[in-house]
Amino acid sequence: CVGINLRYRFHVSLLCKLVSCFGDRAGQFFSSGHTNNWAVLVCTSRFWFNYRHVANTLSVYRSVKRLGIPDSHIVLMLADDMACNHRNPKPATVFSHKNMELNVYGDDVEVDYRGYEVTVENFLRILTGRLPPSTPRSKRLLSDDRSNILIYLTGHGGNGFLKFQDSEEISNVELADAFEQMWQKRRYNELLFIIDTCQGASMYERFYSPNLMALASSQVGEDSLSHQPDLAIGVHLMDRYTFYLLEFLEDIHPASKTNMNDLFKVCPKSQCVSTPGHRTDLFLRDPGSVLITDFFGSVRKVELTMETINLTDPIDAESGELQKEMHTYADQLPVSEIIHQKPKQKDWHPPDGFILGLWTLILLVFFQTYGVKHLKHIF
Amino acid sequence: EANAVIIPQCSHIPPGRRGCLMETTVSPNKEELVIRPLHSGDIYTSFQFRTLWETDFTRENKVSHYRLFPKSLGQVISKFSVRELHISFTQGYWRTMQWGQPYLPSPPGAELWVWFQDSLTDVDGTWKELTNVLSGIFCASLNFIDSTNTVQPSASFKPLGIGNVTDHQIVCTENLTPWKKLLPCGSKAGLAVLLKSEKLFHSSFHSQAVHIRPVCKDDQCKTTSWELRQTLNVVFDLHNSGQGKNEWSLFKMFSRTLTEACPVASSSKIYIDITDNSQGEQFELSPATPLLSQAVVLGDRRTFSVYDLTQQITFGTICNVLKLPVTYSAHAGDMLRPLLHAERYVAGYGLQTGEIHTLMYNNHPYRSFPVLLLDSVPWYLRLYIHTLTVTSKGKDNKPSYIHYQPSKDRVRPHLLEMLVQLPPNSVTEVTLQFERALLKWTEYTPDPNHGFYVGSSVISSLVPSIVAMDTNNSRERPLFSSFFPSKEESSYFVRVYTEPLLVNLPTPDFSMPYNVICLTCTVVAVGYGSLYNLLTRSFQIEEPSPGLAKRIANIIRKMRGVPPL
Numbered sequence: 005c006v007g008i009n010l011r012y013r014f015h016v017s018l019l020c021k022l023v024s025c026f027g028d029r030a031g032q033f034f035s036s037g038h039t040n041n042w043a044v045l046v047c048t049s050r051f052w053f054n055y056r057h058v059a060n061t062l063s064v065y066r067s068v069k070r071l072g073i074p075d076s077h078i079v080l081m082l083a084d085d086m087a088c089n090h091r092n093p094k095p096a097t098v099f100s101h102k103n104m105e106l107n108v109y110g111d112d113v114e115v116d117y118r119g120y121e122v123t124v125e126n127f128l129r130i131l132t133g134r135l136p137p138s139t140p141r142s143k144r145l146l147s148d149d150r151s152n153i154l155i156y157l158t159g160h161g162g163n164g165f166l167k168f169q170d171s172e173e174i175s176n177v178e179l180a181d182a183f184e185q186m187w188q189k190r191r192y193n194e195l196l197f198i199i200d201t202c203q204g205a206s207m208y209e210r211f212y213s214p215n216l217m218a219l220a221s222s223q224v225g226e227d228s229l230s231h232q233p234d235l236a237i238g239v240h241l242m243d244r245y246t247f248y249l250l251e252f253l254e255d256i257h258p259a260s261k262t263n264m265n266d267l268f269k270v271c272p273k274s275q276c277v278s279t280p281g282h283r284t285d286l287f288l289r290d291p292g293s294v295l296i297t298d299f300f301g302s303v304r305k306v307e308l309t310m311e312t313i314n315l316t317d318p319i320d321a322e323s324g325e326l327q328k329e330m331h332t333y334a335d336q337l338p339v340s341e342i343i344h345q346k347p348k349q350k351d352w353h354p355p356d357g358f359i360l361g362l363w364t365l366i367l368l369v370f371f372q373t374y375g376v377k378h379l380k381h382i383f
Numbered sequence: 384e385a386n387a388v389i390i391p392q393c394s395h396i397p398p399g400r401r402g403c404l405m406e407t408t409v410s411p412n413k414e415e416l417v418i419r420p421l422h423s424g425d426i427y428t429s430f431q432f433r434t435l436w437e438t439d440f441t442r443e444n445k446v447s448h449y450r451l452f453p454k455s456l457g458q459v460i461s462k463f464s465v466r467e468l469h470i471s472f473t474q475g476y477w478r479t480m481q482w483g484q485p486y487l488p489s490p491p492g493a494e495l496w497v498w499f500q501d502s503l504t505d506v507d508g509t510w511k512e513l514t515n516v517l518s519g520i521f522c523a524s525l526n527f528i529d530s531t532n533t534v535q536p537s538a539s540f541k542p543l544g545i546g547n548v549t550d551h552q553i554v555c556t557e558n559l560t561p562w563k564k565l566l567p568c569g570s571k572a573g574l575a576v577l578l579k580s581e582k583l584f585h586s587s588f589h590s591q592a593v594h595i596r597p598v599c600k601d602d603q604c605k606t607t608s609w610e611l612r613q614t615l616n617v618v619f620d621l622h623n624s625g626q627g628k629n630e631w632s633l634f635k636m637f638s639r640t641l642t643e644a645c646p647v648a649s650s651s652k653i654y655i656d657i658t659d660n661s662q663g664e665q666f667e668l669s670p671a672t673p674l675l676s677q678a679v680v681l682g683d684r685r686t687f688s689v690y691d692l693t694q695q696i697t698f699g700t701i702c703n704v705l706k707l708p709v710t711y712s713a714h715a716g717d718m719l720r721p722l723l724h725a726e727r728y729v730a731g732y733g734l735q736t737g738e739i740h741t742l743m744y745n746n747h748p749y750r751s752f753p754v755l756l757l758d759s760v761p762w763y764l765r766l767y768i769h770t771l772t773v774t775s776k777g778k779d780n781k782p783s784y785i786h787y788q789p790s791k792d793r794v795r796p797h798l799l800e801m802l803v804q805l806p807p808n809s810v811t812e813v814t815l816q817f818e819r820a821l822l823k824w825t826e827y828t829p830d831p832n833h834g835f836y837v838g839s840s841v842i843s844s845l846v847p848s849i850v851a852m853d854t855n856n857s858r859e860r861p862l863f864s865s866f867f868p869s870k871e872e873s874s875y876f877v878r879v880y881t882e883p884l885l886v887n888l889p890t891p892d893f894s895m896p897y898n899v900i901c902l903t904c905t906v907v908a909v910g911y912g913s914l915y916n917l918l919t920r921s922f923q924i925e926e927p928s929p930g931l932a933k934r935i936a937n938i939i940r941k942m943r944g945v946p947p948l
Contacts, residue, residue: 050829088474088555088584096556096584111580114522115557120828121524138512140519169829171893331597331604336867336876337845339753342802343783345537 038152038193041302042145043068043078046127048159048168050084055098055239056230058086060158060200060246062108063100067253068154072302079130079145081117083159083169093236100242100250104234116143124174131155131182133191149190154198154299158246161201163224164209180210187213194287196299200245202227205281217287217294219267221245222278229277244276258301264291411435412451412567412648414574415862417687419656421618423481425587426631430574430615431862432566435598437608451567451647452611455520456595460609463513467498470517471592474554474584475618476882479724484681486863487614489590490839490880493523493552522557532838534759534798537786554589556580562591565613573645573692574653577637578615588618594866612862644692651692654861658685680864682722682848682875687861720746722846723754723805727839727881734819734889737764741813741840741881745805747847752874753783753804754844756813760797760837762790763820763888770816773801776809792820819888827890837884845874 045068047061065080087098087109098109117126129135130145147153159166165173186192197218199207204220211218221228221243230240231247242250248271256262268282268291284291295301335341355363412434419427436452449457459465471489495514503509511529518525559580563570570578583589592614597607619636634640644651654676655668674689724744731737743754760766768787773780784802788795805811828835851872867876929937929948937947 085553085555088553094581094585096580109556111556112560113557114560116519116522118522118557119524119553120527136515138515140516142519142522171829331599331607333599337753337755337843339802339845342755345784 037150038298039150039303040147041073041077041152041154041299042147043073043154043156044081044130044145045078045154045156046081046122046158048083048122048157048166050169052084052086052089052091053239054084054159055086055237056242057158058082058084059098059100059108059242061156062098062113063242063246063250064156064198064253065113066108066110067250067256068300071253071256071297071300072258073300074302075114076142077302078114079117079143080113080115081122081127082115083119083122085118091238099234099237100247104236114142120169122169124168124172124178127168127174128178128182131191132185133189145191147191150193151191152299152303153192153195155195156198156200157207158200158243161199161203161207163203163206166199166201166207176207176210179207180212183211183216184213187215194289194294194298198249200228200243200249204228205283208283211283211286214286215288216283217264217291218283220281221271221276223281226278245271245278245280248275253296253300256296256300258297260295260297262296264294264296267296412645413650413862414645414648415650415652415654416574416577417486417654417656417861417863420659421482424621425482426619426621426636427482427485428617428619428636429486429863430578430613432575432613433862434567434611435608436611437600452609453565456565456593456611459513459516459520460595463509463516464500464503465497465513465595466500467496467596469496469592469594469596470494470521471590472521472523472552472554472558473588473590475586475588475590477588477590477618477880479721479879482618484721484877484879485616486680487590487592487616487866488878488880489592489616490841491883492836492838493525493554495525495528521561523552530795531793532759532761532796534757534788534796536757536798536800554591555584559583559591562593562613562615565593567647568645572643573648573651574641575645576641577633577639579638582636582638583615583617586617587620588616590614590616612866641692648693652861653690653692654687654863655690656685657688658683676861678861678864679848679850679852681877682846682850682852684850722747723752723842723844723877723879725840725842725879725881727884729884729886731816734887736816736818737886739815739817739837739884743803743805743811743813743842745807745809745811747807749807750847751804751806752844752846753802754842756799756801756803757841757843758797758799760790760799760817761835762792762794762796763822763835764797764817764837764886765790765820766797766799766815766817768799768815770814771799772814773803773811775806775811780804780806780811819886821889821891824891824893824896827893831888831890834885834887837886839880839883842879842881844877844879846877847873848875 043065045061045065047057049057061080061082065078068078069075086092087096094104096109097104097107100106100108130143133145135144145153157166159168161167164177165175167173183195186195192215194215195217197208197211197216199219200221201207203222203224203226205223208216208218208220209224222245229244231242231244233240252267252270264284268280271280273279287294412432414433415431417429417431419429421427434451436457460468471494473489473491473494476491477485477488495517497510497513499506499509507530510533514525514528517523559578563575563578566575568575570576592612594610594612594614596610598610600606600608619631621631621635657668668688672688672690674691676687676689677684678687679685722745724746726742726744728740729737730740739760741756741758743756745751768789773782780803782801782803784800786798786800788798790797799815801813803811803813852875933948940947
């Protein structure tokens with residue numbers, strides 16, 4: 005079956021003849037090889053003074069949603085709630101620019117993992133797909149071998165680790181192994197990994213699986229700095245790298261042709277103070293041919309079919325026996341019933357543990373002292 | 384008990400016709416907004432959206448046609464054999480003394496009560512799956528609900544159900560977004576247009592809830608239909624949100640105006656409580672409406688001005704919007720004291736022991752009434768039930784029914800239910816001592832110094848009412864007065880929630896494992912290293928190298944052939 009990229013059809017059919025341009029566009033489409041997009045956006049810091057990490061994650065969420073990835077394909081993990089935090093002077097808002105210009109929280113946001121649920125274990129389980137069976141769909145990464153996944157991490161980190169919620173860390177080795185598991189289980193087609201923490205480049209040093217591209221906001225030994233504080237809210241609103249990344253992404257629209265080489269130029273040392281780094285040696289395609297929208301935008305698989313489908317007749321339900329019994333509303337506080345309620349008979353459990361041990365000891369001592377053959381005199 | 388066979392409406396459709404006819408006597412979808420100015424200067428707004436649905440989930444052929452009832456909830460009901468479900472998310476605490484009684488009480492945080500069908504065998508497993516599914520639907524951390532904080536009360540919450548009383552949750556737009564998506568019109572038309580999160584969360588109290596239950600279809604009550612009620616209660620503090628002046632309007636509260644009713648709603652009304660304003664001395668409504676209605680709610684007869692959004696005449700002629708500006712002209716008088724309210728606090732000092740005090744106030748001058756107190760305390764506060772005392776007016780007040788289920792470490796919480804008779808015009812105090820437990824170091828949350836929450840106590844009671852309650856439950860009534868069905872005329876059912884408690888547990892120093900490893904490794908390295916050196920090294924004597932003068936003299940002596948120095 006042929007999947008046709010829906011967004012291309014608008015532009016193609018209007019501008020050029022179908023035959024000649026179609027071959028060109030289809031070739032371009034098939035060269036990327038993916039049919040769906042996923043995004044895993046994680047903020048790992050807790051507490052009010054880490055407002056900027058939540059703002060970072062929400063601004064990437066906002067861009068990704070704007071470029072077409074639906075909520076069902078985004079796994080958003082926020083370790084703390086800033087929008088409805090009691091210290092927030094403007095509830096239900098998270099701002100990214102000072103003077104409160106842009107509210108990245110918005111009115112339509114779905115956070116899949118919040119608060120204490122953002123742990124290293126949950127993060128690795130999402131990536132590898134090993135979640136308990138009762139996990140709802142919105143909390144799962146249901147990617148397949150034709151998915152392009154964007155993974156964005158932000159928080160506090162160091163050389164070789166990223167801190168989760170001030171109580172645990174994930175190391176670069178663990179992350180590399182998780183990606184290798186994903187590769188072996190064919191859970192991604194291509195993966196873009198962006199990290200905005202101090203010494204972020206150390207996190208992608210250990211990657212060894214194919215088709216991974218990584219970007220970091222600072223090299224080993226450097227700190228990623230925050231952008232600007234807002235005096236009304238009282239904290240720093242964004243980190244520099246993500247601030248300029250957001251500015252870059254605001255110019256991208258679903259049909260734009262900008263490629264990864266432009267993304268590598270985001271936030272040079274003059275703006276960021278730290279040196280952003282990137283790693284493309286594991287990536288099979290040339291970064292110049294990879295579109296931004298390959299990871300930040302969304303591809304919907306559309307199948308066109310011309311055959312008609314006959315709908316079946318509605319189910320003719322047989323009218324069964326009408327057991328019409330009287331229903332009544334239950335009494336909310338039946339005082340007399342409660343007072344005269346008999347206590348539930350507790351099930352008898354065989355004695356366990358201490359009591360059993362004690363009785364065994366008593367019996368042993370008894371039999372040892374008196375011997376078995378004397379028992380018949382006693383009993 | 385609820386196993387009646389209900390004939391689906393689509394049974395006799397002639398071939399060639401598509402779709403189902405919803406022939407119901409009760410309106411399938413109603414929406415309502417009640418605005419009540421409170422005596423403290425705040426405004427209490429309560430949204431209720433109700434959808435009725437006639438279907439039977441217990442039949443074999445799966446239900447596949449969903450029209451107004453949301454599919455996600457319908458699938459939850461059928462898959463988990465749910466008979467009744469109540470879930471609420473609340474931010475803030477309802478101040479009964481300043482605000483009176485709410486139309487629908489809810490405790491701070493999240494609360495989930497579920498009743499399952501009798502045919503369900505594995506309640507624990509189903510409960511776990513249900514909480515996970517609901518946490519996905521509402522973007523809430525309900526998956527932390529497990530056996531350690533779930534209770535099955537024996538007397539409260541009739542009929543018997545299983546529930547999690549409260550769990551501390553932060554409620555924000557991510558909970559409101561999926562809630563709004565369950566409404567038939569979404570947030571595009573009707574009253575739901577007013578639900579803008581920036582204004583709703585900038586309030587003193589915000590509570591959203593979903594209630595699913597079977598209700599009687601008619602007077603005889605031979606058949607039941609499913610009712611889905613979505614409620615949103617907000618208390619706006621207009622002084623706090625920068626208004627200052629004593630005037631409010633729909634635009635000031637919600638920063639939106641209404642332009643049309645929801646097209647699929649059969650009834651869409653706004654009720655403004657004007658009982659305290661009968662002569663217009665306190666505030667003035669504009670546009671004035673001739674429609675008035677009276678309803679008995681919470682034991683009192685209240686008068687309401689009604690704006691019917693399904694009539695085009697309600698919307699102003701100029702810009703086709705309903706703004707409802709109101710200006711206060713005089714100070715509000717004294718509020719009628721609520722008959723029942725409760726408080727709870729922790730007493731004691733230190734991190735070893737403490738005492739929980741629950742105070743229940745009966746403000747009726749001469750009538751006493753029974754209350755049922757339900758307390759669910761987590762296992763890490765070890766309650767000493769022999770220290771339980773209940774006193775009213777200084778004397779001992781023995782409860783007529785006590786049910787206590789002790790906790791089991793890491794398995795289930797304490798459950799205490801008591802039926803206490805409150806004497807008139809009195810304060811009843813329930814005290815209970817407890818001891819704090821030390822948790823295992825992996826069981827602490829990432830911010831343990833914040834403290835641990837103990838859920839609210841639930842106090843259910845039949846309070847004597849001032850006016851006769853309406854016991855005819857099948858008549859068409861406004862939604863806000865018909866949630867708890869009344870069985871008798873002289874009293875009405877009230878549920879009051881106390882504050883949750885925040886208790887500090889003895890917190891270890893989490894850097895100690897690192898310190899211990901460093902110290903131990905240092906000691907081992909120094910100790911073992913020294914011992915190893917002592918045992919395995921041998922000493923050899925080495926001549927020190929001679930000074931420069933001596934070396935030159937030795938060279939000259941060697942040349943002369945004389946032995947060196």
